[in-house]
Amino acid sequence: MSARGYSELPVGPVILDAGNSRLLKTGAWRTINRPVFKEENCSQCLLCWLFCPDMAVRVEDGKVVGFDYEYCKGCGVCAQECPGKKGQKAIAMEEEKK
Amino acid sequence: MARVMAVTGNEAVAEAFRQINPDVCAAYPITPQTELMQRFAAFAANGKVDTEIILVESEHSAMSACIGAATAGGRVATATCGPGLALMWEMLFVASGMRLPIVMAVVNRSLSAPINIHCDHADAMGARDSGWVQLWSENAQEAYDNTIQAFRIAEHVDVRLPALVCMDGFIIGHSITRIEFLEDELVKGFTGEYTPLNPLLDIDNPKSFGPLVLTDQYHEYKYAQHEVMWTKVRDVVLGVAAEFEKVSGRRYGLFESYRLDDAEIALVILNSAAGTAKDVVDSFRERGVKAGLLKPRLFRPFPYAEVAQALGGLKAVAVLDRADSFGGYGPVFTEVCSALYPLAKRPAVINKIYGLGGRDFLPQHAERVLKELEEIAQTGRVSVIKEYIGVRE
Numbered sequence: 001m002s003a004r005g006y007s008e009l010p011v012g013p014v015i016l017d018a019g020n021s022r023l024l025k026t027g028a029w030r031t032i033n034r035p036v037f038k039e040e041n042c043s044q045c046l047l048c049w050l051f052c053p054d055m056a057v058r059v060e061d062g063k064v065v066g067f068d069y070e071y072c073k074g075c076g077v078c079a080q081e082c083p084g085k086k087g088q089k090a091i092a093m094e095e096e097k098k
Numbered sequence: 099m100a101r102v103m104a105v106t107g108n109e110a111v112a113e114a115f116r117q118i119n120p121d122v123c124a125a126y127p128i129t130p131q132t133e134l135m136q137r138f139a140a141f142a143a144n145g146k147v148d149t150e151i152i153l154v155e156s157e158h159s160a161m162s163a164c165i166g167a168a169t170a171g172g173r174v175a176t177a178t179c180g181p182g183l184a185l186m187w188e189m190l191f192v193a194s195g196m197r198l199p200i201v202m203a204v205v206n207r208s209l210s211a212p213i214n215i216h217c218d219h220a221d222a223m224g225a226r227d228s229g230w231v232q233l234w235s236e237n238a239q240e241a242y243d244n245t246i247q248a249f250r251i252a253e254h255v256d257v258r259l260p261a262l263v264c265m266d267g268f269i270i271g272h273s274i275t276r277i278e279f280l281e282d283e284l285v286k287g288f289t290g291e292y293t294p295l296n297p298l299l300d301i302d303n304p305k306s307f308g309p310l311v312l313t314d315q316y317h318e319y320k321y322a323q324h325e326v327m328w329t330k331v332r333d334v335v336l337g338v339a340a341e342f343e344k345v346s347g348r349r350y351g352l353f354e355s356y357r358l359d360d361a362e363i364a365l366v367i368l369n370s371a372a373g374t375a376k377d378v379v380d381s382f383r384e385r386g387v388k389a390g391l392l393k394p395r396l397f398r399p400f401p402y403a404e405v406a407q408a409l410g411g412l413k414a415v416a417v418l419d420r421a422d423s424f425g426g427y428g429p430v431f432t433e434v435c436s437a438l439y440p441l442a443k444r445p446a447v448i449n450k451i452y453g454l455g456g457r458d459f460l461p462q463h464a465e466r467v468l469k470e471l472e473e474i475a476q477t478g479r480v481s482v483i484k485e486y487i488g489v490r491e
Contacts, residue, residue, distance in 0.1 A: 006318040006325065011258050012197035013319055014296050015306040 026054065030074035033093040037066045042090035048078035064090075100278040100346075107238040107270035110277050111177070111203045111263070112137035114245040116147055117285035120201075121172030124152035124163030128182040129215045130267040131205040135177055149175075157182040161189035161200075168198035169307050171297025173249070176200065179267055180207030183221040187228070193260045194229030194323065196307065197295075199252035200260040202230075203245060206369070206420075207267040208455045216456020217266040219368060219421040222397075223429040229323050231261035231331055232398040234368050236354075238275050241265040243348055244395075246280070249289045250338045256330045258295065259323075266370040268456060284345055327399045335396050352401040354393040355408055357383060361390030363471035364409060366434055367418040368394055371452070371459040375418075378464035389468055394430065402437040409438060412445040413475035416467045418487075420453045427484055446474050449484040463487050 010016060035048075042064060049057040049064060056072035058065050067078075079091040105113070108131070115123070115138050123142075125135045142151045152163045157178050168174045178186060183204055193200050204225075208218030222232060233248055235241035244263045252261040265271060280288075296305055311319060332352060339350040356376050358364060365375050372393040382389040392408055394400075409415055415438075419428025426432070431449035438444040450467055453459045467487065474480055 003314045004318065006321040009315075009318060009322055011295055011322075012195065013307075013309055013311050014196075015309055016296065016303075018304040018306075 025070045027056075027068075027070040027072055030069070030072060030096060032096055033074050033076060034069065034096050035067050035072065035074070035076070035078050035091045036094045037064065038088075038090050038092060040090075041085045041088040043083070043085050045083060047081045047083065048091060051077050051081045053077060100280060102276060102278050104274050105238065105277055106133065106272050106274050107241050107265045108134035108205065108272065109137055110238040110242040110279075111245050111265070112141070113279055114242050114285070115149075115175050116141045117280070117282050118173070118175070118246065118249055118289050119147045119286075120149050120175040122150050122152065122164070122167035122174045123176055124154055124160045124167065124174075125176045125178070126154055126157045126160045126182060128157070128179055128207075130207060130271045131177045131179040131182065131203070133272065134203060134205060138177075157185040158189060161186040161193060164200050165189060165193050165196065165198060168193070168200050168294075169196065169297075170299045171294035173253075173292040174198070174200045175202070177203035177205065179205040180209055180215070180218075180221045184209055184224055187224065190225055190228035190230060190260075195319070197258040197323075198260055199249075199258055199292075201245065201248045201252055202260065202262045203241070204262045204264045205267045205271040206264050214455040215267070217269050217370070217420070218454050218456065219264075219419070219429075222262065222264050223421040225262065226398060226429060229259065229327070230398065231257070231259055231327075231335075232396070233261065233263045234395055234397055235263060235265045235270070236369055236372050236393060238265070238270055238273075239277050239348070241270065242277060242279070243342065243346065243350065246285055246288060247335075247338050247342050247350070249292075250341075251331070251334055253292050254334045254338070257326060257334050259326060259331070264369065269370045278346075280346060288342070288345055331399050332396070332401055350395060352394075352396045352404050353408070354391075354395065356391040356393065358390035358392060358408055360388055362388040362413045363468060363475050364390040364392055364412055364415050365418060365464065365467060365471075366392045366394070366409070366415060366430060368397070368420065368430060371418065371420065374459055374461055375464040378461050378468060381465075382468050387468070387472060389471075397430075397433075400433045400437070402433070405434060405437040406441055409434070410441045410444060414446045414448075414471040416448050416450055416471055418450045418452050418467070420451075422451050422454070431484070446478065446480050448474070448480055448482070451484070451486045452488060457488060460488075
C-alpha cells in the first residue's frame with residue numbers, strides 16, 4: 001500500500017476495504033527454502049492445503065496443482081505434513097535461488 | 099422550566115448521563131467517583147435508562163470495554179478518578195488514537211503514595227498528553243453543563259475525539275449545592291442522535307480496527323490528531339457553548355475571565371478553588387486594587403492565543419496549580435507561560451502549588467498571593483518563581 005498524507009487517512013486507524021491483506025505479498029519473506037510440488041508422489045489428500053498457515057497451496061478442481069510463491073513464506077509445514085506415496089514425499093523443500 | 103435541586107456534584111453528572119442515556123457504560127468504582135456510577139447504575143437497574151452497564155475488574159478494563167463499545171458504534175460514557183485514571187493511561191491513548199468520542203467524568207483525586215483519596219489535579223494532568231479534550235468545572239452546575247456539552251464536542255464530525263470532564267473530588271463531587279437541571283427532552287434534543295463513523299456492528303461493511311501502523315504512516319496519524327486538536331476543537335467548543343446558552347441561559351467560553359478587563363494583577367486557577375479566589379478578588383477590588391482572575395475551562399486543547407490576549411496587558415500573574423511536576427513547574431503554569439512568551443510585553447508570572455491531597459485552599463492563601471502580586475507589580479521584581487503555599491516547615 002502506498003503511504004498516504006494525513007488528510008487522506010480515515011478518522012482513526014481503520015481498514016475500511018475488507019480482505020485487503022491479499023495486497024500484502026508476503027512471499028518476499030521466504031529466504032531459505034521453497035516447496036516444490038512433485039505430482040507423481042501426490043495422493044491428493046490435501047493435507048498440505050489444510051495445514052498451510054497462509055493460503056499458498058494452489059488447488060484447482062479439488063486437486064493440488066502447486067504453490068503460490070507470492071504468499072508462501074517457506075515455512076515447510078506442507079512438506080513436513082505431506083504423507084506422499086510409497087515413502088516418497090510430494091513436496092520437497094529446495095533451496096531458494098537468490 | 100428548569101428543575102432546581104440540591105444535589106452532589108456526582109449526582110449532577112449522573113443525572114446528565116441519565117438524560118443522555120448512553121448505549122454503554124463500563125466503569126469500575128473508586129472513591130470519590132463511586133457515588134456517580136452508583137447513582138447511574140441505579141438508573142439502569144430501575145429502567146430509567148437503556149444503557150448497558152458493563153462491570154469490569156479494573157479501570158484498564160473499563161476503558162478497554164468503552165473502546166470496544168465505541169468501536170462497535172455505541173455512544174459511551176464512563177467515570178473515574180485518581181489512581182483509576184492512572185490505570186487507564188495506556189487505553190486513553192487508544193481511545194483518542196482511534197478517534198472514539200467517549201465521554202468520561204473525572205472526579206479529581208490525588209495519586210498514591212502516600213495513599214490519599216482527596217482532591218488533587220495530578221490525575222487529569224497525567225492524562226494531559228493523551229489526546230483527550232479536557233473540560234474543567236468549578237462547581238456541580240458547571241460539571242453538569244460541561245458533561246452535556248462534552249458529548250456534542252466529542253461527537254462533532256469535525257472532532258471525533260474522547261472528552262473528559264473534571265470536577266474536584268469531595269469538594270464538589272460530594273458537596274450538596276443548588277443546581278438547575280434542564281428538562282429531559284431539552285437535553286435529548288440538544289445532544290441529539292449519535293451517528294458513528296465506521297461502526298464495527300455495520301456487518302454489511304466489514305472492516306478492521308487496530309492495525310499495525312509503523313514508520314511509514316504513524317507520523318501522519320499523529321499529525322491528524324494534532325491538527326484536529328489544534329485547529330478544530332476550540333471553534334466547536336465555542337459553537338456548542340453558544341447553542342447551550344440558548345437552551346440554558348448559562349454562558350460558557352474557553353475560560354472564565356473574572357474582573358480581568360482593567361486588571362493589573364490576576365490569579366489563574368482551575369476548578370473549585372476559583373470560587374474561593376473570586377471572593378478574595380472582590381475584596382481586593384473593594385480596596386481599589388485592580389485584581390482579576392482567569393479560570394481555564396478548556397485545558398486541552400489549551401487556548402494559548404486567547405489566554406495571551408486576556409493576560410498580556412497585566413503587570414503580574416500568579417498561576418496556582420493543584421498538581422506538581424516534580425522537578426518542573428506546575429502544569430497550568432507552563433501553559434500560561436507558553437501562551438505569554440510570544441508577546442513583546444508580558445506580565446511577570448509566578449507559580450504556586452496549593453491544595454495537594456485535598457488540603458484546604460483558604461481565602462487567606464489567595465490574599466497572600468494577591469499581596470505578593472501587588473508587590474511584584476510595583477517593583478517588577480520576582481524573588482521566587484515556584485513555591486508551595488500552606489505547607490508546614
